[in-house]
Amino acid sequence: MNHLPLSRLFSLASRQLLRDARAGELRVLFFALLIAVAASTAIGYFSARLNDGMLMRATEFLAADLRLTGSSPNTAQQISQGKELGLDHAQLVEFSSVIASDTGIQLASVKAADSAYPLRGALKTAPDLYAAEAIGPGPKPGEAWAEARLFVALDLKPGDSIEVGAKTLRLTRVLTFLPDEAGDFYSLTPHLLMHLDDLAATGVVQPGSRVRYQELWRGEPEVLAQYRQRLTLEPNQRLEDAKDGNRQVGNALGRAERYLNLASLAAVLLAGVAVALSAARFAARRFDASALLRCLGLSRNQALALFSLQLAMLGVSASLIGALLGWLAQLTLFHLLQDLLPAQIPAGGLWPAFAGMATGLVALAGFALPPLAALGRVPPLRVLRRDMLPVPASSWLVYGAALFALGLIMWRLSLDLQLTFALLGGGLVTAFVLGGLLLLGLQSLRRLLAKASLPWRLGLSQLLRHPLAAAGQSLAFGLIILAMALIALLRGELLDTWQDQLPENAPNHFALNILPADQDAFAARLNALSPHPAPLFPVVPGRLVMINGEPVRQAVTKESQGERAIRRDLSLTWAADLPADNQLIAGSWWSDSNGSELPGVSVESELAESLQLQLGDRLSFSIGGLDREAVVTSLREVDWNNFQPNFYMIFQPGTLQDLPVTYLTSFYLPPNQEQQLVELSRAFPAVTLLQVEALLEQLRSILAQVTLAIEFVLLFVLAAGLAVLFAGLQATLDERIRQGALLRALGAERKLLIKARRAEFGLLGASSGLLAAVGCELISFLLYRFAFDLVWQPHPWLLLLPLIGALLVGTAGVMGTRRALNVSPLTVLREG
């Protein structure tokens, strides 16, 4: 049989596969693969689509997918390039202008937008002050919408006329929400929205005036990427997408993305375990068949090819069906979540399905190789002597390759090398160290065995029979519990961290431009209104112009945070004490002498890094036409997510007092207290009150989505984990059935068998839980430290894992081996 053509081998393999399938031989491997592929596909789709959905929400902060901003009109070529690519386009011009009415004048931030604005998110307006808001398209030519504070400042009502430059516009509605201004707390002036067609008539925008020209784009990610590539930016232009759009959302999204990636990785690991367990069984069950085929004249390679082909066919069909199931599962999931998610979520493409299938196939190839290789080495003599087992493989190499393949998949899925290494490395180190300890522990159990009662002895001896296999099994179950615990732990802590960012009574209003004369009265009024208002911070607007005598423009790179900070006035403040939520990371807070004649300034650490500032650097500011110098005496970390007034630069007290100053604070006002707000605003007409409720709502809704996603993903991982657990039990079922039948024949009652199983699996589960607890702490430490940037603390509740493991594996073990309990004792005669 030296010339067995591939086609014959192929048909032989497929016929053999069908026979095996009919005999129920392939069930375990098939379902392990199916579940693995379905779980990774579903999670893949789910996280990819949810991520897209969340990004879409985040794009609302830009009112577009991509925003091109410049201080001069963007070139016709830049605009036509985008249009040629088929991107949707909206145009926006922003500037400051004095708004005049019969009663007075007020400086306002004016947006002149075409009818396409906004491309993402929606404008919200109300027909009257503090009336119910509605969603709709922007103002028509000849009309303007303004924020409530402009109405209050100029004592206007809807229907009144205002003048913007030379153009008279009718104020028709109260503007309550501009998607792309929600994050901009520090916009001092009220917003006015008008139609772009009226802009020329105002005559306000002249060469040299400070204007922001914006092109908004919306389209498919690939097309946007193409546009990004074609675009040549002028020095005064900037390109932003959702991730740059807003800091809070950016952080939340970043973590959510990493979390979902982690969940898919856990699913991949579980897939590997499931397939490894059942592939080993697949091979062991084929030792006889392999020996027989060798006897019948098949060469070693042909036998190997035959079984490889069988595995490949099995893998491909299980993967296809699994991917389809996974796709259907995520469809169902999105259907269930439809109220919470944006109306249209990108379909996700084919990539998650391919990734899911590749996951299954690579895991199958990787983990089935060692047992498959062993099949090729089954000596033909086994037909005569059944005790002849194949020569053990040099599995290290093959398993090494499998792990490498797994690492590759994980990396492909996550595009995050650090996360992959943390997970794979943490898992491996844990596996080796704890596996070794486990082995030692099991060996020492042997001594205790003699004194144990019969069920315990039966159960334990089963574990001790193959200590290596038991350690392996314990590791596998441990891995599952670890993955589930880790996901649960991160879910809890990520949510807590996010919730901490947005406590229920997070400040939802900012008060700006509080005059020094009003300072005490305003603070008193605020104390009566709001439980815990932030302190009043003095603010002096000033611009950083030089660092150590060098003009600051030369010191920073484009697109960096530093670049943004020096393009506009910074809110400078002074404080005697370090504000709450600020943490000193270098230098010291004010001391009497800082070694320089200049006053000290404390700089926010990220800005300092971006500007490459060191302690002792000399900073020059231009403040209201005057120059002031200060020396960097400390660097601070600032929690930008806390909705409190935060500052890049805090000066030593007594440095800026002589300059014109206003005060700034934030406070929480419970809902339905608009009247108080109106009264506050009337009592202090100069004060600008900003509502950030809308932004908070937007953030909360994103967090709600993420939370839900995380809970569902956890459910998937849990289901996959349980399925793997059962697959693992199946792998030892043959031996257990034989043993169960024999014990029954010898007169053992069912109760005894159940007790022995409980002892065995309970112990296995407890040791798995212990492994999981230790591994989980280790990996969570690494992840918190290197991937999530969270503060790590020990988790005492993880000590419950051994108990949970004992219960879970104990119950699943007894249930999963029910067949061995119910088997007729007659089978001992049949097996002879």
Added chain:
Amino acid sequence: MSSSILTARNLSKVVPSTEGELTILHDLSLELVSGDSLAIVGSSGSGKSTLLGLLAGLDLPSSGSVVLAGNDLTALDEDQRARVRAEHVGFVFQSFQLLDSLNALENVMLPLELEGHADARQRARALLERVGLGQRLTHYPRQLSGGEQQRVAIARAFAAEPAVLFADEPTGNLDSHTGERISDLLFELNKERGATLVLVTHDERLAHRCQRLIRLEGGHLVDQVEP
């Protein structure tokens, strides 16, 4: 005359098959008294093992009854039959059927422990010494030869001093020399302990060492020899 220890009346066993129902045992009756030895012989598929399974209460007949040591097995559920087996029955199998996870001593202790004997260890040790394995108490089945494994199985079979010992091809997996010694041991112990022996075998020589012999063909009793 001793009282009957094992009585089978009108035993039939019908199993479903692809071509409808298949009768693998036809209306078979027999009675054994204490100390009897019975060989069941016949070709493959003649129903020998089925009959052994029914007599030992490992399976239930489609019709008819089996009374073992005064217990009507057909009226008991599986756990109750297990108790009867623990108390009155011992087994020796063709493929030894030792528990791989237990060493020789523990394998022999097993039936004693199932019955709750406090001196299981001593009795098991004594039995293993009796079958010549006193030096191999802590060896695991995989460390023992086929003949040694069957000795352990025989020791286990007699450990709980069963009233009836069922042996299914006890020498089938052994070479003729070892098989000879194993059957000697089996009959010696049977004689010493006064158990009733029911033996299924292809081996005519072994069969003729029994007091009685029945021959099955296609599920029918075709021959009965009482030497």
